[in-house]
Amino acid sequence: MIFSNCDCLEESAYSWIEVDREKCNKCGLCLEMCPMDVLRFGKKGFPVMRYRDDCWYCDICVFVCPRQALTMTELPYLIR
Amino acid sequence: MVYILESDVVIIGAGAAGTMAALFAHRQNPKLKIAVLDKSKMETSGAAGRGMDALNTIALPPYSFPEDVVEHLTKVTEGVLDQEVAFTYGGLGPQLVRDLEEIMERKKGDLFPVDENGHYRLFYLHPINKPLLLPMDGEEMKRALARAVRKTGAEVYDRTVAIKIMTTEGRVHGVLAFNIRTGHYFYFKAKAVCLTTGAAGRIGLASSGYLAGCYEFPGNAGDGYHLAYEAGAELVNMECFQANTLLKDHQGPSCGYVAAPRGAHTNNYQGERIWSHGYSSGDSKMGVWKTFAEGKGPVYLRMDHLPEKTIQIIEKIQWGNERTSRGLFHRGRRQDYRRGRSVELAFAEEIGVCGGHSSSGILSDRHGATNIKGLYVSGDVDGGLPHSYLGGALAMGRVNGEQAAQYTADQDHVSESGSLRTWLRKEMAAFEAPLRRDRGLPTQWVEFKARTRIQYYLKPPKNPGYMNAAVDWMERIRREDLPQIKAGDYHDLLKVFEISCILSVGEMMARASLFREESRWGYQHWRADIPFKKPEWEGTWVVVSKGLKGMELSRRPVPAHKWDFPAAMEYSYPELAFHVGKPFEKGPNWKNPDQDLWMEKHLEKEGLKTPRRFMPKE
Numbered sequence: 001m002i003f004s005n006c007d008c009l010e011e012s013a014y015s016w017i018e019v020d021r022e023k024c025n026k027c028g029l030c031l032e033m034c035p036m037d038v039l040r041f042g043k044k045g046f047p048v049m050r051y052r053d054d055c056w057y058c059d060i061c062v063f064v065c066p067r068q069a070l071t072m073t074e075l076p077y078l079i080r
Numbered sequence: 081m082v083y084i085l086e087s088d089v090v091i092i093g094a095g096a097a098g099t100m101a102a103l104f105a106h107r108q109n110p111k112l113k114i115a116v117l118d119k120s121k122m123e124t125s126g127a128a129g130r131g132m133d134a135l136n137t138i139a140l141p142p143y144s145f146p147e148d149v150v151e152h153l154t155k156v157t158e159g160v161l162d163q164e165v166a167f168t169y170g171g172l173g174p175q176l177v178r179d180l181e182e183i184m185e186r187k188k189g190d191l192f193p194v195d196e197n198g199h200y201r202l203f204y205l206h207p208i209n210k211p212l213l214l215p216m217d218g219e220e221m222k223r224a225l226a227r228a229v230r231k232t233g234a235e236v237y238d239r240t241v242a243i244k245i246m247t248t249e250g251r252v253h254g255v256l257a258f259n260i261r262t263g264h265y266f267y268f269k270a271k272a273v274c275l276t277t278g279a280a281g282r283i284g285l286a287s288s289g290y291l292a293g294c295y296e297f298p299g300n301a302g303d304g305y306h307l308a309y310e311a312g313a314e315l316v317n318m319e320c321f322q323a324n325t326l327l328k329d330h331q332g333p334s335c336g337y338v339a340a341p342r343g344a345h346t347n348n349y350q351g352e353r354i355w356s357h358g359y360s361s362g363d364s365k366m367g368v369w370k371t372f373a374e375g376k377g378p379v380y381l382r383m384d385h386l387p388e389k390t391i392q393i394i395e396k397i398q399w400g401n402e403r404t405s406r407g408l409f410h411r412g413r414r415q416d417y418r419r420g421r422s423v424e425l426a427f428a429e430e431i432g433v434c435g436g437h438s439s440s441g442i443l444s445d446r447h448g449a450t451n452i453k454g455l456y457v458s459g460d461v462d463g464g465l466p467h468s469y470l471g472g473a474l475a476m477g478r479v480n481g482e483q484a485a486q487y488t489a490d491q492d493h494v495s496e497s498g499s500l501r502t503w504l505r506k507e508m509a510a511f512e513a514p515l516r517r518d519r520g521l522p523t524q525w526v527e528f529k530a531r532t533r534i535q536y537y538l539k540p541p542k543n544p545g546y547m548n549a550a551v552d553w554m555e556r557i558r559r560e561d562l563p564q565i566k567a568g569d570y571h572d573l574l575k576v577f578e579i580s581c582i583l584s585v586g587e588m589m590a591r592a593s594l595f596r597e598e599s600r601w602g603y604q605h606w607r608a609d610i611p612f613k614k615p616e617w618e619g620t621w622v623v624v625s626k627g628l629k630g631m632e633l634s635r636r637p638v639p640a641h642k643w644d645f646p647a648a649m650e651y652s653y654p655e656l657a658f659h660v661g662k663p664f665e666k667g668p669n670w671k672n673p674d675q676d677l678w679m680e681k682h683l684e685k686e687g688l689k690t691p692r693r694f695m696p697k698e
Contacts, residue, residue, distance in 0.1 A: 032121065033121055033123060033124050034121070034124070035120040035121055035124040035125050035126075035129050035297070035299065036120070036292065036298060036299065037120070037239065037260065037261075037571055037574075051571055053290075053291055053292060053524065054291070054292050054298065055292055056292050056294070056297065056298050057405045058124075058129065058130050058403070058404070058405065059130070059404050059405055060124045060129065060130060063130075063404070064124075072405065072408060074408070074412060075330070075405060075408060075409050075412060076290055076292075076293070078288045078289055078290035078293065078329075079288045079290050079293050079329045079330055079331070079409075080409070080412050080413075
């Protein structure tokens with residue numbers, strides 16, 4: 001896999017999808033189901049918005065999480 | 081790494097139409113080898129990935145009949161349609177309702193509303209006096225369709241984008257695809273292909289500047305239009321643009337089809353209603369344009385006159401499916417459905433094309449068959465069945481699957497020539513060239529440039545100056561910028577392919593708009609230089625196809641109409657001649673010298689170079 005120019009694999013990067021690390025068990029279902037392929041596992045193993053600018057704010061990641069660990073806190077900055 | 085595989089039917093795009101095609105191709109012949117490709121994830125992909133609240137155009141007796149669909153479509157396409165296709169779809173309503181209730185395992189009255197007589201309860205929305213809108217509690221529709229497809233044993237290739245459809249002598253025989261997670265290529269030998277890739281929705285860029293801020297699913301970048309064109313298929317109505325009234329900046333639907341049938345209005349800032357009906361046809365778009373042109377924007381969706389219960393119903397529907405982030409968006413902007421000037425709408429913020437919302441796409445007959453043998457289309461990429469929304473995608477998706485399955489029965493795979501691997505190596509090398517470059521333009525920049533140029537030059541009212549400039553820009557970006565893009569990874573490589581699709585679609589839109597020398601479909605093809613319909617263009621398609629020297633355009637009459645329904649909406653094009661007062665009158669001495677001796681001297685002395693007169697640390 002070539003993911004060389006990554007600048008968003010830090011869990012601390014700006015994101016409108018908030019991950020509750022107490023609840024998230026890193027199952028990856030959100031990565032699997034995101035229709036725009038936005039999410040990847042970050043350096044600490046939690047979901048991060050690797051391709052943030054492709055997010056359609058559809059909230060499927062939030063919807064599919066079996067542990068309700070994800071929250072969409074706001075919409076992308078340019079449209080909120 | 082390339083895998084060479086053999087399938088009977090390849091489905092490209094597993095949205096509503098594609099999943100139905102896969103399911104019913106299997107039911108037609110369970111022995112078929114079916115491959116389903118989706119650049120996204122089948123369970124969540126496409127325009128209806130998060131569900132849908134209605135089947136917008138469907139005839140269900142005893143309240144509406146197939147002829148009513150023909151009447152509606154004849155009217156909103158202003159006669160530019162094959163009525164036989166419309167009639168075929170019009171007759172599929174009851175079957176579609178049964179299909180969805182079965183696939184989603186929902187009982188009658190649960191998925192769709194039923195009235196006291198046990199009939200499906202339709203709403204009025206369309207500009208005819210029959211109801212054609214069936215509300216639906218369809219949040220999990222895509223998951224149910226995907227589950228049904230996976231149960232058939234079809235081979236599903238998620239995150240796999242089709243990059244080429246191969247044809248020989250006008251017959252489809254293969255599909256080359258790329259997996260954006262693994263970087264693997266797949267070459268499918270195919271007897272039939274169902275192309276169900278959705279609208280060209282990621283085309284013009286909205287003023288927010290956010291690349292994924294699209295009305296349509298952002299994965300729908302016109303792939304199907306581009307693939308079909310390159311394969312030799314014919315496209316029609318590419319000049320009939322999709323230009324919607326949308327929730328400003330969010331770009332979600334303006335809620336008109338949910339709220340309007342329940343009493344909401346679209347109003348100007350003075351509180352006046354804009355148009356007589358809320359259906360998204362050329363005439364109502366003209367009405368919205370007029371509002372802004374007269375300085376009466378912003379435009380609002382007005383619901384403050386509705387009972388609280390109705391408002392809550394609208395909120396439940398709007399925030400519960402399709403674009404579920406609407407609730408959060410409204411809260412963030414402090415918008416409230418209970419206030420008059422609160423929910424702001426914008427118009428024509430992103431120009432694109434779509435068969436389902438408008439009329440643009442690949443020309444097909446009542447079976448979804450195209451001019452390429454073995455290539456079937458349905459859904460938003462289909463130009464043969466206009467304005468049919470989700471209902472058309474689902475019903476014609478089923479027809480596609482059945483037809484493709486039948487077609488394969490007496491077909492053999494085309495024997496590949498010995499040079500297949502050589503050809504594949506060449507295609508793969510060209511596709512991934514952006515990945516191999518050491519440096520280059522970021523994909524986002526090139527996409528931004530292409531889409532802002534499209535939005536600026538293609539947005540109606542049109543004229544040859546703007547359309548020719550659009551063509552120039554599409555050609556220039558394709559020639560100069562595409563070969564310079566540096567893709568960072570496979571995900572990025574998909575974006576490069578999508579940009580080439582966007583450029584293709586933009587060029588088709590501009591060239592078709594130039595070719596159709598009249599105005600039609602209200603705002604959607606408004607030529608400011610020819611602001612009227614011409615009799616010689618009645619019942620005529622503009623056909624776009626790939627010729628030996630590039631894009632070719634031609635005109636073709638639609639099949640003779642069987643039904644004599646009105647082929648026009650009531651509207652007129654305005655004369656754009658504004659009175660802006662008297663310009664400044666120049667006096668007799670208001671004259672500059674013919675010769676600029678002072679600058680001529682500078683030019684002679686310095687040439688075109690700017691002299692270095694100031695250096696900070698010399």
